[in-house]
Amino acid sequence: MxxxxxxxxxxxxxxxxxxxxxxxxxxxxxxxxxxxxxxxxxxxxxxxxxxxxxxxxxxxxxxxxxxxxxxxxxxxxxxxxxxxxxxxxxxxxxxxxxxxxxxxxxxxxxxxxxxxxxxxxxxxxxxxxxxxxxxxxDFFRSQKKLVLRNAGIIDPDSIAEYVAVGGYRAFYKVLGGMSRSEVIQVIKDARLRGRGGAGFPTGLKWELMARETEEEKYLICNADEGDPGAYMNRNEMESDPHSLIEGMLIAAYATSAKEGIIYVRAEYPLAVKRLNDAIAAAYEHTFLGKNILGSHFSFNLSVVEGAGAFVCGEETALIASLEGHAGRPRVKPPFPSKKGYLGKPTTINNLETWCNVPLIIAMGSAWFARIGTNLSPGTKVFSLVGKSRNTGLVELPLGEKLTTLVYEAGGGSSNVEKSIKAVQSGGPSGGCIPAHLFESSIDYENLAKIGAIMGSGGMVVMDSDNCMVDSARYFLEFTTAESCGKCTPCREGLSQALSVLDRICEGEGKESDIALLEELSRHISDTALCGLGQSAMNPVATTIRYFAQEYESHIKRRRCEAGTCETLVAELCSNSCPLTMRIPTYITLLKENRLVEAFTSTLEDNPLPGTLGRICHFHCQMRCRREEVDSPVHQGELHRYLADTLYKMGQEQEVYQQMIEDKYPSTGKKIAIVGAGPAGLSAAFYLVRLGHEVTIYDEHPQAGGVLRYGIPAYRLPRDVLDKELELFDLLGVNFRFNTSLGTDITVEALRGANDAVILALGSYHHSHLTLEGSEGGHVIQGTEVLRRQAEGEDLQVGKRVVIIGGGNVAIDVARSLWRLDREVTIAYRRGRDEMPANRSEIAELFAEGITVVFDVSPKSVVRDGTGKVTGLSVNELEQGAFDVSGRRRRIPTGKDSIIECDTVIIAIGERVDSALIEAEGLSVNEAGHLAVERYTYKTALDGVWAIGDVITGPSTAAEAMGHAKEVAHLIDCSLMGEIRFHTLFTDFKYGQEIWDTAHEGRQIKAGQLPVAERHSSFAEVNLGYSGRQARMEASRCLRCDVCLEGEVSNG
Amino acid sequence: MDERLRSIETIVASRRGEHGALLSILEDVQRTSDHNYLKAEELACVARALEIPLAQVYSVATFYAFFNLKPQGEHVITVCRGTACHTRGSKPLLDKVLAHLGVTLGDDGSATTDDYQFTVQTVACFGQCALAPVIAIDEVIHSKVSEDQLIELVRSLQQGGQE
Amino acid sequence: MDEKLINVTIDGRKIAVGRGTKIIDACKRVGITIPTLCYLEDISAYGSCGVCVVEVENSPRLVRSCMHIVTEGMVINTHTPRVLHARKVNMELLLANHPLLCTSCERNLNCELQALAHQLGVRESRFGRTKTKFEEIDRTSPSLVRDPNACILCNRCVEVCESMQTVSAISMIGRGLNTKVGTFLDGGLANSPCTNCGQCALVCPTGAIVERSAEDEVFAALSDPTLTVLVQTAPAIRVGLGEAMGLGEGALVTEQMVTSLRRLGFDRVFDTQFTADLTIMEEAHELIDRITHNKPLPMITSCSPGWIKFIETFYPEQVDHLSSCKSPQQMFGAVAKTYYAKRAGLDPRTVRVVSIMPCTAKKYEAGRSEMDGAFKWWKKEMDLSDEERFADVDWVLTTRELARMLERIGLDFSTLEGSDFDDPLGASTGGAVIFANSGGVMEAALRTAVETLTGTVLENVEFSDLRERAGIREAALTIGESTVRVAVANTLGNARVLLDQIKGGESPYAFIEVMTCPDGCIGGGGQPIPSTAEIRAKRIASIYEEDRHKPIRKSHENPSIKELYETFLTKPLSDVSHQLLHTEYTKGDAYRY
The missing domain is CATH 3.40.30.10 (Glutaredoxin)
Incomplete structure (x- = not known):
């Protein structure tokens, strides 16, 4: 033979x-x-x-x-x-x-x-x-191809090639000289576990079956891969069908089964064909049938096509289906090993389990057990899909980390602008694993611990554009439809949970809904008849566990930040804007040449339109659907254009006058705001127009906060800011400058004198960096440099400067000092793509030719004998494994070097002044920020609200202003007992048709000041749009806001 | 029709005694049918030939998504609703093509145009997740489909149909 | 069964039970009745409702007590907060998609769902309806009405139809929330192989399957002064009606029943037992005729209309084994509208016959087109047109319907004085009484046939072999030189066994009695709910009790029957008999839809 x-x-x-x-x-x-x-x-x-x-x-x-x-x-x-x-x-x-x-x-x-x-x-x-x-x-680096050992190399239609790479030798070994119990012992020693998801020990399963004395016994390969997002089994069948046949042959020998069935989804026609061809070839060469290879051993194998029922992945349902019934599971015990197909002892294993068997027999259990972890030896094939840069099949040793799978093999997010939020593991029966748990090892026990399951190995990557409530809803919709309908908890319970999720996604959620979903999760898992029902609520339970905030946002604010839930989202740009600016409104008004109205709409939505139009992160652009065609519409540049144009023509005054005229009569309510940054200013803008008496306190001599003292003039010219601040005086906002909280005023006193107090303190505190040699001068904080520059003070900065950091402050300092003719070097611990600053700022940094040293961490400030700074000693770093943020860890190489300089500037981030907050009798949360009730902005003290960076840590101006808008509305409601806020916004009427003249082509870039002209100058770099450019760019808008008959919005 | 029933009897005869015979037979019958669906007399014929109750055959035919009990369109557009496709926007694709053909999904999750030219249906997952979003038109897989591409594909079939 | 006992602890109490005992049954032993909606001892264990869950130590999830078998050392807790909460939530979930139209439901106040909701403390469901459509109510059947909307998918009906009756008219259709119990292509019961036996209605925990009610029609007839309304009561009613009126299981209420029917307004209260005796006369002679003339044997009884539909549908080639005798109900209708009408001087067109039957299939039987012997008989005599056709039996009421009618008129059944049936169609023998029990027709027939064949007087009229409580019973009796083997089957699944024997040419029997329902008519689909094996045993005993106390126990000795033959029919199997008392069968097809 x-x-x-x-x-x-x-x-x-x-x-x-x-x-x-x-x-x-x-x-x-x-x-x-x-x-x-x-x-x-x-x-x-x-x-x-x-x-x-x-x-x-x-x-x-x-x-x-x-x-x-x-x-x-x-x-x-x-x-x-x-x-x-x-x-x-x-x-x-x-x-x-x-x-x-x-x-x-x-x-x-x-x-x-x-x-x-x-x-x-x-x-x-x-x-x-x-x-x-x-x-x-990277995609293959950590892979260990055991199951996929032949995939892509051999011709799946050639039994000869399979034999040529060592196939059927394991079976031959078994047939030629191993007893049944020896074979089972090898599988037991290898500690192979079922790859279908539950991880039951395969050897034990076979042993139970082998003990049964019935003449008729069956082996079934479960290849009814129904998990959406999983397709490893399809590929294994298509690429290497004989390894499955060999695995089943070995098991047939060990358990004395005479018949085998491969149950495959009918949706996999190619897999079915290759399997059938492979089986025919195996029969032809006497690997199957009577007296196999001339021995006394016989085994028949056939393929049955499942007809599209996810529940048939459950073994008792699969058996019912084979027996000619609807695939409804039954209670276990009795287990199939006792009473299975046709009431006979039956062993069902997942396809991937079978494919491991020939390897284990041929290479020995010890070899296999060394791969993976002790409890979960071997590998698992994952299908990595979704918002991953690389997608495909990844076979990893069990126990590898999710960071390896998602960031190394997957290459991180498919869109560099968007960060990965979670991975859905194990399909609809699995759970959502948030990015912060990506250090978790992938094995049966650990995944179960965090609420997910291995399942069949589907791994769907989700990014910030994926709404977690919607994704839970999606999975539940699937399982509800796939529920066999037999038992009450699954059939009725899932449909109830789905209806709850439906209403949450439609903005009709109730506050009690989250608790109801949790109760249903526990209940269904506790009383459902089979694995499908027992695990069906996992996606809901895990998203609630890890993304409760998204549920709350849908319920309490009727907001879907990811922009997925259609009912809650008109157009994606407005939805993603923290200020919910009516973006299609001003774009259309601009296109219709109604500039004053267009400007009015931006001003109503955002009291600092010219400023924000320059410095915003432009969340809107990141969600612009035009990106799918070529590149997003530059909404920000357009609203800057509107502001600049109006100011140039002086037409803003008529808008201001109208606004002053429209002010509500005095309510007699007094409101104190601490902080004249973007958050404080915005709150004041709305509240004063509602007729309240508003006073802003600030420790600086002028208004603007970070806009004035943190952002260099070449990005935000001071005259623009000053121009926009005029309106606040015109509206009658009172300012008290040079007044510090804690020294000049207290929260308690403000509370006593006002009807409401808003704390918009920002986060100005420097993050701490212990650096040997930093005492003794010429080591200075980046924000301090920016402040001095803004206030015209002496910078106290030498000629050669090293800046530590890679964020916006580091870059602002670098570019400012470069303009002031300093020799600037940035020292950053990671690489260019990992710099946390705005993409456009990084680009300008390099355009201006500023030196950046990557992959170094500061060690000490080097001083000469006189104490003068002579350089910064840095550790050189090399790249290690990925961390949960998707960036490679940096590991010291042990090599040092010195960057020569006379001044060291530290710009590694800012934080909230928690000591001050506590001293004022307010509480601080775990992150060190001022604690407020989510979505109401209420602090622990009655009548005191807080907004902006002080409650979030360093964030964007737009987000802080978004808080301001919400809190203005909430405070007005609470003071007046009625809803008035919406009356501050004009309802503009404009064209509701999609332009057939939509401008084709990529985003129009505004002119930039030539680099040569930037030296020694703080002139604005971005020159903005010309009128023609603005109108062309506006024409690129796809008008997602227009709802056509019969079409779905956002669709 | 008698010929058709005879051919069904042949299918039953060839599969009688096989594992999972009822599923395989119904699959074969549907695949060889005119409009890709199981007619009443065909189901009855299978039941009679296998000597199993009519109600059982109907139970099976209504349980599995693969089986159709209504005639399907000349062209079948299948939109994958798998996770990867969902995260990559298969819902808007589905809405778009339904709106284009002026139909809405029925209780059985599919929609057929009045002229039986098109059936739009969804599938739980094609297992082509890496190519998401995926659709199939008459069993030909199209990967990374955009809304415009899809409508273009449908238009070309519509024009082809008029010639 | 293994003799070893299994030790378990239930709510802290230790108990030893037999191997293979289900947790739910073990709990019963310590006095705990676990609530359930789908489990039905000996009938159906499906595990769908999720109400019977209990907590088993070391089991990660709650366990269905109706499915799981005790294991050594098992520690079971039946009413922890987790258990009670889970049961309650499952009940709430079931109610969410239930129509909750209790007041208009036939099963109001006799509904397991309603009772359990009350027991589990569910006053209202926190959940709303999630099903988007309402299912069409199946009113196609003459016997039964199915409302899928009230169904909780417990599968009991599917199970009895499939396993007990081997009919499989219904099955679980669709999946997920759209799952329903339905017939092929949703064509309705009338277009299915349904035999109308009504066992599904008996086991239904809600009002999803009920008999097709004729109460209103009968009330209308009773109040119509131009009509003479006769009523006949089947033997099993006298042990069923009392139960339905709250007098206890198996209570024998023959005389109160008669009074109550008079109080309802029936003009004459007669007894189907009269024509049961008549059936024996005809059937015994037919058997003798078949034996002596080499006609097809075994001969099989034909009193049970579900059974008739079954053999016509599934074994059409065997209908010539059926006795050509009509059932007692139909013989009554034919005799009442001819013999009695003539005798009482009534225009047959103004006579209405109402049957009280333990059976839903009787409704179907009365409606069969050939069941108009009286009309055909009068047609010539009175020169009637086809438009004037009347059926032998006009309306059939089940035991449950009669009980509801009595309740409706506010009759205090418990204090009712008894009275006797009217003459002459009220007289009957013990042989007729036992028609109610499986084996009874056979026994009664043998009482007459043996005496007729041997010409001797039978001393012991009780055939103990035929009274054993088994699905298939056999007896062999020596008549003269030869041994005659007979068999009795109840439920259609058991009947199928005997038919397959005939089909295979292996049937050793000369005579077979088949009853559609378990234990015969006392377990009929029209009987009070519940109708468990335990309850049926009490009904059986009452019937045999009645037989024992009857002064005459052999049908051929019934004087009114003798009079009927002497004055009208002449003799068994006469031409008139054939015209009025015998029938023909139709060949059906199990695959017709």
Missing amino acids: IRILDQLQRVGEESLYPQEATIAIGMGTCGVGSGADVLYRRFGEEIERRKLPIQLRSVGCFGACSEEPLVMTGVTGLPMVLHRQVSELDVLPIIDAVLAKRYHKGRVYCKISEWDHHLSKYSYGTGYPEVPEWNQI
Whole structure:
């Protein structure tokens, strides 16, 4: 019988390692979906037409799905080269390259010099040093391909190639000389656990089955992969069907089962076809059927196509389905190992479990047990999908961290502007794991502990655009529809939970709803009949556990920040704006040439339009749907244009006059605001217009806060700020400058004299950095430099400056000092892409040619004998593993260097002055910020509210102003007992049609001051739009706000 | 029709005694049907040939998403509603194509145009998550589909249909 | 069964129970009745409702006591806060999509859902309706009305239909929240193989399956002065009605029943037992005829209309085994509207016959098109047109309907004085009484057949083999030289076993009695709910008691029957008999829809 194997081996090796050049195309469903079949045809035609000495091969999927179609080329003696995202245009270049014993540069991905099938090993050759080895690529680096050992390398339709890489040898070993109990013992010793999700010990399962004395016994492979987001089983079947057959054969031998069934989803036609072909080939070569390989052992195997019911992944439902019934689970016990298919003993394992078996038998349990963790040995194949840069199949040793999966293999977020928020593990029965838990190890016990499950291995990455309430709702919608309908808790309970989530997503949620959902989660898990019901509420439970804030925001504020819940979101830009500016309104009014009205609308929404139009982070642009076409509309530049134009023409005065006229009569209520930064100013703006008497206290001599004392004039010219502050005087806001909280005034006193007090203190405190040698002068805080610059004081900064940090303050300081002719170096502990500053600021920093030293951490300030600063000693760092924020950790190399300088500036962040807050009798939360009730901004003291950075830590001006708007509304309601806030906003009427003249092309860039003109000047860098530019940019708006008949808004 | 019932009997005969026979038979019957659905007399024929109750066959046919009990359109547009596709915007795709064809999803989760030219349906997951959002038109998979692309694809089928 | 006992602790009390005992049954042993909506001992264990959950130590989740079997050392707690809360929430969830139209429901105040909601302390559900549509009520059947909206998907009906009756007219259709109990293509019971047995209605915990009520029609007829309304009562009613009127399980209330019917306003109160005796006369002679003339054997009884529909549907090729005798109900209708009407000088068109039956299939039977022997008989005599057709039996009321009618007129049943049936169609023998029990028709027939065949007097009229409480019973009796083997089956699943024997040519029997319902008519689909094995045992005993006290116990000795033959029918199997008392069968198809 060994003859059959040897014969096949020879045939297999000939096709697998031919003497001529090869072109192999990944022909999994993913590949075909990306055009691999067309490529295969084109290559074939070309080779045929030119009678080329090239062998064309069809192989399975190599797992890098986002790089499909993959084409692998091989030339004898040289490494195989993988080409990615190959199109028809690449066919000829690839053929030419292969003929020239080269590769097609334009599409090269990586090379494979040797391949370890674990049951065989092959060296293709060495060469192409410039091409990275496959496992040097982040996507593959941490992978260990056991189950995927043959995927993408061999031809799944060739039993010979499977044998050639060591296939069927494990089975042969078993058949030739192992007893049934020995086989089971090996599996038990390997501690292999079910890869279907629950992790039941496979060896034990087999043992229970082997003990049953019935003549008729069944093996079932569960390949009814119904989890949305999981497709590893499909790929395993499509790429390496024989390893499944071999795994089942070994189990059949060990448990003396005579019949095997592979239950596959009908939605996987290619997998079904390859399995059927593989089974036919196995029969043909007597690996299946009667007297296998001439022995007394017999085993039959067939494929049954499931018909689209997720619940059939549950084993008793699967059995019911095979028996010709609806797939409704039954209570266990009795377990299938006692009473399964047709009432006979049955062993059901997930496909991936079976695929591990030949390896364990051939390599031994000790070898296997060394991989992964002690409790969970081996690997698991994950399908990494969603908002991940790289998507595909990732086989990792169990116990690896989620950071490895998401950030290293996945490459982080598919959009650099957006951060990854969570991963949904294990499909609809799994849970949402928030990014801060990404250090968790991926194993059965640990995932269960954090409320998720391994499940079949689906990993769906979600970013800030994904609403967690919506995603819970989505999964519940799925499980509710897939519930078999048998038991009350699942059938009725899930539909009730879904209706609760529906109403939350529609803004109709009640405050008690979260508790109700939690109660239903516990209840359904406790009383549902089968695994589907018991786990169905996991996504809800975990999103509540980790993202309660999003639920609250939907319920209490009717807001869906991610912009997903259609009922709550008109257009994404306004929805994402912390000030909820009516962006399509001013864009349309601008386009309709109604500039005064357009300006009025921006002013009503945002009392500092010219300022914010310059310095905002432009949350709106990050959510602009135009981005899907080319690039987002520059909403910010447009509203700056409106302000600048009105001021230039002096037309703002008529708007101001109207606003003053429209002021509500005096209410007699007095309101004190501490802090004249963007938050305090905005609150004052609305409250004074509502007729309240408002006084702002600030420790500085002038208003503006961080706008004035933190942002350099080249970004925000002072005349713009001063212009916009005029309105506050006109409206009658009182200012008390040079007045500090804690020394000149107290909260208690303000409370006594006012009807309401708003604390908008900001976060000015410097973060602490212990640095040897920092005492003794010429070591200074970055914010201090900016303040002195703003107030015209002596900077006390030398000629050569090192700035520690990578945020906006560091860059503002650097660019300011550069303008003042200093020699500036920034020392930052990470890399350019990891700098937390605005992208545009970073770009300007480099445009201005400022030196940045990356990957260093400050060690000490070096001083000479006189105490004069001579340099900053830094540790050089190297990149380590990813942390939960998706950035690589920095590890000291032990190497030091010195950056010469005479001044060291520290700009590593600011924080809230918690001591002051506590001294004023207010409480501080865990993060060190002033504690307020979420969404009401109420502090622990009655009548005292707090907004802005003091409650969040350093954030954006727009967010602080958003708080101000909300708190103005809340305070007015509480003082007046009626809702008046909305009356401050004019209802503009404008065109409600989508422009057929929408301007085509990418975002229009405003002019910039040439770098050469920036030296020694604080003139504004960004020159803003011209009128023509503004109108063109406005025309790029897709008008998501327009609701057409029969269409879904936001859709 | 007699011929059709005979062919169903042949299908039943070829699969009788197989594991999971009822599912496989119904799948075969539907695949070989005219408008990709199971007709009353076909279900009855299967029940009779397998000697199982009519109600059981109906129970199975209504339980599994794969089976249709209503005629399907000439072209079937399947929008994947898997997680990856959902996170990458398959809902707007679905809404768009439904609006374009002027239909709304029925209780069974599908919609067929009055002229039986198009059926729009959803699938829980194609297992093509890396290519999200994914749709299938007449079983051909289209990956990373945008709303405009989808409407373009449908338009070309509509025009093709008029020729 | 293994003799070893299993030790368990229930609510702190230790108890030993047999291996294989379910937790719910073990709990009963310590006096704890676990509430459930889907479990029905010996009938159905499906585990869907989730109300019977208990806490089992070391089990991570609550456990369904109706499905799980005790294991050694198991520690069970049946009323922890977690358990009580879970039960309550499941009840609330069930009520959320239930119509809650209790006052207009047939099962009001006899509804398990209602009673359990009360028991579990659910006054209102916190949950709203999530189902978007209402299901159509199935009114196609002459016997039963199904309202899927009231259904809680306990599966009991599907289980009895499939397992006990092997009919499978209904099944779980669809999935998820859209799951419902339905028929093929939702065509309704009338377009399914349903035999109208009503066992589904008996086990339904809510009002989702009820009999098709004829109460209003009967009230209307009773108040119509132009009509003469006769009533006949089936043997099983006298042990069912008392139960329904609150007199205890199996209470024998023959004489109160008669009085109550008079009080309701029936013009004559007769007894189906009269025609039960008549049936025996005809059937015994038919058997003798078949045996002596080599006609198809075994002969099978035909009193049970569900059974008739069953054999016509599933074994059409075997209908010639059926006795051609109509059922006693139909014989009564035919005799009442001919013999009695003539004798009493009534225009048959003004006579109405109402049956009180333990059976829902009787409604269907009365409506069969061939059941108009009296009309055909009069047609010639009175020159009637086809438009004037009348059925032999006009309305059929179940035991439950009669009870409701009595309640409606406010009759105090418990203090009612007894009275006797009217003559002559009120006279009956012990042989007729036992028609109510499975095996009774056989026994009564044998009492007559043996005497007729042997010409000797039968001393012991009780055939103990036929009284054993089994689904299939057998007896062998020696008649002269030969041994005649007979069998009795109750429930259609058991009948199927005997039919398959016939089909395989292996049936050793000359005569078979089949009753559709478990234990026969006393367990009929029209009987009071609940109708458990325990309760049925009491009904059976009362019936045998009645038989024992009857002065005449053999049908052929009934003087009124003798008079009927002498003055009207002449002899069994006569032409008139054939015209009025015998029928023909239709070949059906289980795959018709």
